[in-house]
Amino acid sequence: MTALDRGETPDPAAENDEAREAGEEAAASADAPGGEDGPDSGGVPDGARTTERAAGTSPDDAPGAAGGPVEATPEAGAAPGTPEAAEAPVLSEAEAELAAQRELRERIERRKAQKEGPVAAGAKLSGPAADLLAAVRAVESGEKPATAFFDSPAAAPAPRRVAPAAAPAPVRPPGSATPPAARSASPEAADAVAAVLARGGAPASLAHAAATTLGEQAADLLGEDPWRLLAVPGVRPEQADGFARALLGAECGPDDERRTAALVGWLLERGALRGHTALEAAKVRAALTGLAVTDPEAAVRHAVAEGTVLVFQDGLDAADAGEAGSADEEGPADAAQDADGAQGDQEPVTVLLGLDRYALAEEALADGLARILNTCEKAADWSDAAAAAPSPSAAELIRAAAAAGLVAHSGGESARAEPAALITAARALGLRAVGSAHSADGMRRLAGAVGDPASAVVLADLLSGAAGPGRDADGALAVDLLVVLDAPQLDVEAGAMLVESLADGTRLVLSGDPGVLGSAGAGRVFADVLAARACPVVVSRTPDPGPIGELVSGIGIGELHQVEAPGKEVVIVPVRDAGEAVHRTVQLVADSVPRAIGVPPSDTQVVTVGHGGSAGTTALNAALKQRLNPGPGRFGGFDPGDRVVHVPAPGRVVPGRVVSADAEGLRLDCSGTSVVVRPDAVESSVRHGWALSAHQAAGMRWPAVVVVLPGDAAPGLSRPWVCTAFSRGERHLSVVHGVDQALPRAVAEFPVQERTTRLRPLLEALPVPDATQV
Numbered sequence: 001m002t003a004l005d006r007g008e009t010p011d012p013a014a015e016n017d018e019a020r021e022a023g024e025e026a027a028a029s030a031d032a033p034g035g036e037d038g039p040d041s042g043g044v045p046d047g048a049r050t051t052e053r054a055a056g057t058s059p060d061d062a063p064g065a066a067g068g069p070v071e072a073t074p075e076a077g078a079a080p081g082t083p084e085a086a087e088a089p090v091l092s093e094a095e096a097e098l099a100a101q102r103e104l105r106e107r108i109e110r111r112k113a114q115k116e117g118p119v120a121a122g123a124k125l126s127g128p129a130a131d132l133l134a135a136v137r138a139v140e141s142g143e144k145p146a147t148a149f150f151d152s153p154a155a156a157p158a159p160r161r162v163a164p165a166a167a168p169a170p171v172r173p174p175g176s177a178t179p180p181a182a183r184s185a186s187p188e189a190a191d192a193v194a195a196v197l198a199r200g201g202a203p204a205s206l207a208h209a210a211a212t213t214l215g216e217q218a219a220d221l222l223g224e225d226p227w228r229l230l231a232v233p234g235v236r237p238e239q240a241d242g243f244a245r246a247l248l249g250a251e252c253g254p255d256d257e258r259r260t261a262a263l264v265g266w267l268l269e270r271g272a273l274r275g276h277t278a279l280e281a282a283k284v285r286a287a288l289t290g291l292a293v294t295d296p297e298a299a300v301r302h303a304v305a306e307g308t309v310l311v312f313q314d315g316l317d318a319a320d321a322g323e324a325g326s327a328d329e330e331g332p333a334d335a336a337q338d339a340d341g342a343q344g345d346q347e348p349v350t351v352l353l354g355l356d357r358y359a360l361a362e363e364a365l366a367d368g369l370a371r372i373l374n375t376c377e378k379a380a381d382w383s384d385a386a387a388a389a390p391s392p393s394a395a396e397l398i399r400a401a402a403a404a405g406l407v408a409h410s411g412g413e414s415a416r417a418e419p420a421a422l423i424t425a426a427r428a429l430g431l432r433a434v435g436s437a438h439s440a441d442g443m444r445r446l447a448g449a450v451g452d453p454a455s456a457v458v459l460a461d462l463l464s465g466a467a468g469p470g471r472d473a474d475g476a477l478a479v480d481l482l483v484v485l486d487a488p489q490l491d492v493e494a495g496a497m498l499v500e501s502l503a504d505g506t507r508l509v510l511s512g513d514p515g516v517l518g519s520a521g522a523g524r525v526f527a528d529v530l531a532a533r534a535c536p537v538v539v540s541r542t543p544d545p546g547p548i549g550e551l552v553s554g555i556g557i558g559e560l561h562q563v564e565a566p567g568k569e570v571v572i573v574p575v576r577d578a579g580e581a582v583h584r585t586v587q588l589v590a591d592s593v594p595r596a597i598g599v600p601p602s603d604t605q606v607v608t609v610g611h612g613g614s615a616g617t618t619a620l621n622a623a624l625k626q627r628l629n630p631g632p633g634r635f636g637g638f639d640p641g642d643r644v645v646h647v648p649a650p651g652r653v654v655p656g657r658v659v660s661a662d663a664e665g666l667r668l669d670c671s672g673t674s675v676v677v678r679p680d681a682v683e684s685s686v687r688h689g690w691a692l693s694a695h696q697a698a699g700m701r702w703p704a705v706v707v708v709l710p711g712d713a714a715p716g717l718s719r720p721w722v723c724t725a726f727s728r729g730e731r732h733l734s735v736v737h738g739v740d741q742a743l744p745r746a747v748a749e750f751p752v753q754e755r756t757t758r759l760r761p762l763l764e765a766l767p768v769p770d771a772t773q774v
């Protein structure tokens with residue numbers, strides 16, 4: 001490792017992490033009305049982001065590694081007016097929780113029974129559900145024919161069966177790729193919403209987003225419940241409060257049930273941006289108190305009753321959870337006794353609140369993983385393939401995959417050769433084996449290791465059908481073995497979609513480095529699978545080579561070593577302030593790294609902590625553009641030759657270069673694939689890409705990387721962040737260092753905040769074979 005004195009011309013360096021303030025940027029751009037005398041948002045930290053679910057949101061707007069959201073959830077007591085409440089006016093916390101759970105289950109049963117009859121009204125529906133109801137009524141009344149809504153009749157889903165025999169994979173010729181248009185509201189719906197927004201003093205720019213989010217009935221919904229505006233990405237509580245005051249006048253109050261229900265959902269959506277699939281009830285209550293809700297417990301009970309959120313219990317093992325469920329059915333006295341026993345003999349029960357979309361995804365994922373683990377052939381003989389493996393760890397992985405339907409494999413960059421060896425061995429055995437990666441760069445590296453371009457695919461393209469082996473007659477992926485690299489980047493919704501796409505008998509291998517940053521979406525699938533010990537785990541013994549590999553290996557165990565770098569593989573460039581950090585970064589990319597290392601600027605990537613600040617991605621990209629490709633930015637801020645990243649969906653980052661622009665949109669070259677970004681999507685889905693955050697850089701590597709750490713980056717540092725950023729370079733790593741002792745402290749002392757999820761206990765409760773570590 002080479003350290004340069006201040007003022008000395010460096011050879012290469014840089015590094016910095018991301019603070020994930022994309023939601024803040026969206027909130028600033030959404031200029032919704034507020035008010036001095038409206039309900040305050042105190043108690044919610046300024047750094048927390050607003051909900052951003054629209055396509056094109058940057059992955060940095062997704063859950064971060066550092067810092068957690070203000071979350072809260074009330075302890076639900078017995079419902080007022082019920083016999084339980086009358087007979088037991090003073091309940092313990094456990095009794096109250098169990099009574100609330102029993103009441104919720106009764107409501108759910110009543111709703112299930114009601115679903116057997118026709119829908120009486122759709123006043124409370126929104127989004128796709130409201131659109132579907134309107135379509136059904138139009139067809140029933142004869143106003144429109146059914147063909148106006150469907151291009152062709154949908155075939156009935158076939159029952160799941162085992163994957164069929166191998167079939168030729170469909171050939172998809174490379175060519176121009178235009179991102180699919182997201183669901184968009186009609187102009188009439190947007191105009192109606194704009195009229196309601198104008199009445200409430202909200203900017204008309206929110207009309208299209210509100211109509212898209214809430215559906216064709218958005219105008220009526222906003223008129224009845226102005227706080228539904230919180231569902232629009234970028235809108236904050238104080239802005240929705242101002243809108244509600246303008247529409248409702250004296251009827252508007254901080255404890256309005258419409259407001260409190262919307263706030264509970266908003267807190268959970270914000271938690272999902274930081275990776276949580278559920279939040280503790282106590283934290284939700286605390287956050288509601290900071291948002292001027294005087295009775296947060298009643299607010300949460302109302303949100304649960306309305307179906308805005310679901311309630312879960314955590315802290316009991318599978319057997320005790322089943323007993324608790326039986327106690328709920330027996331009666332309040334028995335339930336209270338069981339709860340007291342649980343509190344006396346075991347850890348207290350933690351009450352969690354979650355949104356149904358994440359709850360369903362986690363349950364589907366847990367069930368799917370158990371199905372995959374239990375339905376494969378466990379007596380397969382792959383001993384010859386294991387004997388021919390290129391390394392002992394590869395042989396262990398092949399043997400584990402032969403004996404189990406689900407295998408977890410952990411290791412660094414060099415360990416990626418082991419899944420490649422598994423794919424090669426499986427294909428030699430006549431199996432349809434495919435590997436997926438988080439990025440196009442990872443896909444190319446995997447295909448190169450296997451030696452067959454058809455053996456690798458980007459996971460998002462595999463799930464969407466844009467690439468890969470295609471699907472069989474039952475809709476399952478036409479594979480016998482699927483290896484998922486970069487597994488830490490797999491969020492719970494993508495994981496659920498993945499396992500639902502696999503036929504019985506298919507083998508699944510999840511592979512990745514557990515020490516890097518997690519997924520942009522909610523959940524921690526790979527970490528939960530490892531922690532639950534629900535399947536065999538193969539830990540690679542293949543070390544990453546060279547000074548960079550030695551440095552990253554030390555970071556993984558909490559040690560920041562000084563490494564020998566005779567070829568200037570690792571260089572430290574000290575800086576005093578952010579201005580000097582930007583200057584040194586430009587100098588490194590444009591001059592020092594090309595001259596000393598031989599890597600051109602086009603192959604050098606800058607990684608920093610966040611987008612904002614004096615040395616964030618915005619400032620660094622502006623300085624690098626001025627030096628490397630100056631221009632007026634005549635195409636929405638971009639010029640031909642600009643280095644960019646395209647974000648077609650949240651959590652998906654595709655590097656590219658600007659080619660030109662015309663009436664159809666901005667034309668990009670993304671690694672040989674032509675992409676046209678519509679003019680209305682450029683601002684939200686295209687950014688300059690000379691400098692990225694660590695979350696954006698996850699899953700990709702470059703010949704040289706400059707990591708920028710200005711002084712204000714210290715709060716955003718964590719061991720996973722440092723491990724992710726430092727491991728992006730293949731030949732060279734420069735660190736522009738301005739955080740002094742904050743860097744070694746982050747590596748040694750500051751573990752990343754754990755995400756609150758339910759997948760691990762769900763997996764632990766499933767009847768699966770005992771897992772072993774190989």
